[in-house]
Amino acid sequence: MLKIENLHVSIKGKEILKGVNLEINKGEVHAIMGPNGTGKSTLASVIAGKEVFDVTEGSITYNGKNLLDMSIEDRAREGIFIGFQYPVEIPGVSITNFMKTSLEEIRRYRGLEPLSELEFRKLMKEKAKIVELTEKLSNRSVNEGFSGGEKKRNEIFQMAMLEPQLSILDETDSGLDIDALRIVANGVTKLKSPENSTVVITHYQRLLDYIVPDYIHVLFDGKIVKSGPKELALELEKRGYDWIKQEYEQNKLQ
Amino acid sequence: MTPFTQYIQELYEEVKGQLPGNEIPEIADLRQNGLQSLLEKDFSIFKKENKQIFEERVANTCGLKPQLTPPPYRPVEEYFHCKVKDIDTKMCIFLNGWYVHNGMPLVVEENGTIIGSLFEALKQYPKLVLPYLLAEASKKEDSLSALNRALFNDGLFIYVPDNVAVEKPIQLISLTDSDQDLLLHNRNLIVVGKNARLSFMQCDDSIQYKRSFINNVTKIFLAEDSSLSYYKMENKNPESLLFNEVDVEQKGHSQFYSNAMTFNTGYLRNKINVFLTEPFASTKMYGLYLVDKKQHVDNQIFIDHEVPDCDSYQLYKGIVDDEAVAHFLGHVLVRQDAQHTVASQTNRNMTLTDEARVTSKPFLEIYADDVKCNHGTTVGQLDEEAMYYLRTRGICEVNARRLLMLAFANEIADFIEIDSLKARYKEMIRKRLNGELTICDQCVLHCPHLG
Numbered sequence: 001m002l003k004i005e006n007l008h009v010s011i012k013g014k015e016i017l018k019g020v021n022l023e024i025n026k027g028e029v030h031a032i033m034g035p036n037g038t039g040k041s042t043l044a045s046v047i048a049g050k051e052v053f054d055v056t057e058g059s060i061t062y063n064g065k066n067l068l069d070m071s072i073e074d075r076a077r078e079g080i081f082i083g084f085q086y087p088v089e090i091p092g093v094s095i096t097n098f099m100k101t102s103l104e105e106i107r108r109y110r111g112l113e114p115l116s117e118l119e120f121r122k123l124m125k126e127k128a129k130i131v132e133l134t135e136k137l138s139n140r141s142v143n144e145g146f147s148g149g150e151k152k153r154n155e156i157f158q159m160a161m162l163e164p165q166l167s168i169l170d171e172t173d174s175g176l177d178i179d180a181l182r183i184v185a186n187g188v189t190k191l192k193s194p195e196n197s198t199v200v201i202t203h204y205q206r207l208l209d210y211i212v213p214d215y216i217h218v219l220f221d222g223k224i225v226k227s228g229p230k231e232l233a234l235e236l237e238k239r240g241y242d243w244i245k246q247e248y249e250q251n252k253l254q
Numbered sequence: 255m256t257p258f259t260q261y262i263q264e265l266y267e268e269v270k271g272q273l274p275g276n277e278i279p280e281i282a283d284l285r286q287n288g289l290q291s292l293l294e295k296d297f298s299i300f301k302k303e304n305k306q307i308f309e310e311r312v313a314n315t316c317g318l319k320p321q322l323t324p325p326p327y328r329p330v331e332e333y334f335h336c337k338v339k340d341i342d343t344k345m346c347i348f349l350n351g352w353y354v355h356n357g358m359p360l361v362v363e364e365n366g367t368i369i370g371s372l373f374e375a376l377k378q379y380p381k382l383v384l385p386y387l388l389a390e391a392s393k394k395e396d397s398l399s400a401l402n403r404a405l406f407n408d409g410l411f412i413y414v415p416d417n418v419a420v421e422k423p424i425q426l427i428s429l430t431d432s433d434q435d436l437l438l439h440n441r442n443l444i445v446v447g448k449n450a451r452l453s454f455m456q457c458d459d460s461i462q463y464k465r466s467f468i469n470n471v472t473k474i475f476l477a478e479d480s481s482l483s484y485y486k487m488e489n490k491n492p493e494s495l496l497f498n499e500v501d502v503e504q505k506g507h508s509q510f511y512s513n514a515m516t517f518n519t520g521y522l523r524n525k526i527n528v529f530l531t532e533p534f535a536s537t538k539m540y541g542l543y544l545v546d547k548k549q550h551v552d553n554q555i556f557i558d559h560e561v562p563d564c565d566s567y568q569l570y571k572g573i574v575d576d577e578a579v580a581h582f583l584g585h586v587l588v589r590q591d592a593q594h595t596v597a598s599q600t601n602r603n604m605t606l607t608d609e610a611r612v613t614s615k616p617f618l619e620i621y622a623d624d625v626k627c628n629h630g631t632t633v634g635q636l637d638e639e640a641m642y643y644l645r646t647r648g649i650c651e652v653n654a655r656r657l658l659m660l661a662f663a664n665e666i667a668d669f670i671e672i673d674s675l676k677a678r679y680k681e682m683i684r685k686r687l688n689g690e691l692t693i694c695d696q697c698v699l700h701c702p703h704l705g
Contacts, residue, residue, distance in 0.1 A: 048646050076648035088643045092661025101657060102647040109648070141661070158647065 001026055001063060001197055002047075002166055008057035009039075009046050016042045018222035019058070024166065027194040031208055031233065032201045034219035035241050040201045041085060043219070044170040048082040049075050062166070076102075077109035079165030083155040083172050090142040095154070098142050099124065099161050106162060127160035131187040149180030156187040167191075168199045173207040185210030205237035218244055259296050259397075261316040263289065266404055272322045274373045274407055280388055281376075288403025295397040304581075307550065311495050311521050315467040318437035320405060324352035333431060341674045343425035343455060344369070346410055350430055351438040351468075353408060366415040369424060372443055375411040382413065386443055386475060389503075394527045394556055398497050402471045406441035409470075412454070416447035416477070423453035423485075423672065428470070430494070435465040442472040446508075449479040453672065457487045458496060469497040476508040478532070483671060486514040486524070487679075492549065494520040499527070504564075506532035513670055515679060516543040516551050517686050523552040530592075533563040539570075542666040544686050546575035553581065557597070559588045562622075565596035571666055572603045573659055573687075574610040582614045584629070590621040599629040604636065604662055659687050 002024040009017040016039045024030055032040055046053050047060065049072035060067040067075060090098070104114045115123065124138055131153040143151050152172055159167055169188065173181055188198065188211050200211055208216075208230065216233050218226040220241070225248045226232070236244075266289050275281035301308045330347055346369065347354040353371040360370030360378060368375060376383045395403075410426050430436055446452050456472070476482055490496055496519065502510050514524055528537050543551045557566045566586065574580045582601040603612040616629035636658050644654035663683045670676040 050642060072642065072645040073648050073650050076646055082646050084643070088637075088639045090637075090640045090643070090658070090661065092664055093657050098644070098647070098657070101653060102644075102649050105650060105653065106648040162647065 002067075003061045004058070005061075006058035007043075007046070007055065007060065009042055010054045010056055011042070011052055015056070016053075016222055017046070020219075020222070020224055022217065022224060024197050024199065026197060028215065029192070029198045029200065029211065029213045031211075031213040031216045031230075032199060032219055032224075033203055033205075033216060033233065033236060035203065038219050039222045040203075040219050041170055044082055044168050044199075044201060047075075047080065047168055048072065073105070074109070076162070076164075077106050081159050081162055081164035081167045083152075083159060083167065083169040085171040085174060087143050087151045087155055089144045089146075091144050093142050095138045095140060095142055096124065099158065102158075103161060123161065127157055130160050130190055131156045132183050133157050148175040149177065149183075152176060152180065152184050153187070156184055156191075160187065160191055163191075164196065166197050166199070168201065170201045171203075172200070173202055173204060181207065182210065205233045208233045220244060220248055255293070256297055256301075256313065258313045258316055259292060262292065262401060262404070265320070269320060269322060269405075273405070275376060278376070278380075278384075280384060284388060285404050288400045288405075291395060291400035292397055292404060295400060297397045300397055304552070307521055312467075315435075315437065315465070315495065318435050318465070318467055320407065320437045320439065321350050321352065321432075322407070325350055327354070327356055329356075330354060334427070334429060341423070341672070341678060343423045345425045345427060346370075348408075348410070348426065348428045348440060350432050350436060351407055351428075351440055353410070360411075365418045365420070367418060367420055368411065368413040370411060372409040372411040372441065375413075379413075383411065383443070386445055386473070389473075389475075393529065393558070394501075398469050398523075399471055399499050402439050402441060402469050402499070405437075405439040406471070407439060409441040409443060409472075411442070412444045412452070414446045414450040414452050414480075417449045418447065419451040420453070423455055423483075423675075425455040425457065427457045427459065428468070429459055430464070430466050430468070432464055436467065438466065438468045438470075440468075440470045442470070444472065444474045444482070446474075446476050446480040446482050448477040450477070451481050453483040453485070455485040455487070455675075457489075458498070459489050464491075465493045465495075467495045470499070472498070472500045474500065474502040474510075476502065476504045476510060476535075478505045479507045480505075481509040482511070484510070484512040485670070485672075485675065486512065488514075488516045488519055488522060488524075490519045490522065492518075492520045492547065494522075496520070496522045497525070498523070499525040502526070502528045502537070504528065504530050504532070504535040504537065507534045508532075509535075510537040511671070512537075512539045512541075513666065514539075514541040514553075515666070515682075516541075516545065517682060519545065519549050519551055521550045521552075523554065525554040525556075527556045527558070528566065529558045529560065530564040530566070531560055533561050535564045537564075537566045539566075539568045540666050540669045541568075541570035541572075542663055542683075543570075543572040543574075543580055544663065544683070545572070545578040545580060548577050550579045551581070553583070555584045555599075557586045559586070559592040559595045559597065559622075561589075561591060562593045562595070564592065566598070568599045568601075569666070569669075570601045571662065572601075572612070573606065573663060574603060574612055575606040577607070577609040577611075579611045580613070582612075582631070583617070584615070585617045585619065586627065586629075588618070588620040588622050588625055588627065592622045593624045595622060595625040595627065597625070597627040601631045602662075603631075603633040604659065605633060606635070656687055660684060663687065 004022040007020040217224045359374040586597045601614045612633045614631040667679045
């Protein structure tokens, strides 16, 4: 579904990603872990299409198409969803109006008729339940005055509404108390199907107790330096990242 | 002396015999003094602030003639259709500066409210009307209000007796529809009695694309415990030159609320002067301007806190596109005695091009020491982070921009207290930002010339 090959990315001349390789197939859950400042969020932003980053080398292919050629909105319409670490507040735009516009455009791109008012409201109600959002929230402005937990739940709610094929959740667990974490993680688990894939970016193992990954990758110094099964997360939790760093430095010397 | 002032002086001498009310000595004096004041002021402040506009637009109106007689009566339906249909208002229409009525220039409602032509009211109720008309013209009189005083031909008069709450909003619609260029001066007078209540809407619209110079003054007197909600809407053609001055005098515990929306204009100046003359008077003002092309909008506010314990609040927002120009000048004066004043003033602007220009001058002048006052102004572009966020949800750039502009503008509409009017304004804002509302595709007006 998604194939990243030798991806090099810079911002203002500073290289952040230095040759990332990653392949994600249908139905898989991947976790990308690693210490702060190693390029995890950059990877998510480049997949989303954020314009401040320069891709200097390598490629990203999504369902056989060159993802890097697509506009931000077309990537979303093709089925990519990014759950943000810090969702932006948009005063004056109600969640209802936002989701209606979003869904309409995505459906039009896919050649589908817009939903009727009734269908739309039903869908909103149904999806809000997944992350235990009250309907009251839907009349409020996007993220304005939301608590940290509400913002993250709102991200997963949007994910539920848009039914993406590939979801990339960037530090969705950061700043959440244990109840909010459970709600968010349950939401993600409920949305899982053999047809869609999820990439979870995190630096704690905690989230992975709820969202069980098929593969774990460790991003360090702009590269994926280690990949393994879910057990790798437990080892990272126990031993920290230092042994990975040492292993990486040693390999570099050799 | 500027050639324009000279022109006005000559014009005044030529037409003064035909100006209404001149048989009343006080009115003749009022006019003569107005002219005198204009000759002294000679647009010097206007020129200082807005030289280019003065030279290109104002001075250019030499030769325009006032309409000295009302146009023949035509049923309103023939040329005007108000689609604000879910808002039940009592409609008063002025066509080219003259009150449109069919033999009923003045109406007294069952509750005693008087509505109609100012000069008719002066004829029928001189003791009631004359003192208000002669009340100190304006403590902030400038060349334009002096010009209005010299040349005004008529205006709307509303009197709400003590303890009367007028249920239906009164709507004043000023239309211009002429195949000649127009020079118009209306002077409206609104008196709201003690503990009385009124909602008043004022709309300025053009039907034809002719040059016009409109210079209106509305004087408002709010007695103790009274309240007035004032809604203003402008949708004018690009050749129009529109000056609106509103002077409000507030007594104790009175409330003044205003919401002014500008959707299209040529050159527009909206000036509001509020005089808080007794304690516990309160004033709230909201404004929105959406201008593009070469439109020019100028909002000037002066609030005079003369006495203690009053509060004033201002929030003005604007979106300025293309080469349009917006000025905001807000002056809050807190006099030495005006302790416990609460005053707030905010102006927020969004510019969409490099050529769009905004000047914002918030100005607090405070002589009392126990007050709470704040002011703030911003000029910015669309929030890039919000744009990005919306686009990652599949929303194209154009629609993302629209959503954000709509959100920015709707904040002002949200402060409208009449629900049906709020919905109507939001619809107009949406249409305006979609580029669907131009002066000949009005949702308020049907243009008879384009079907």
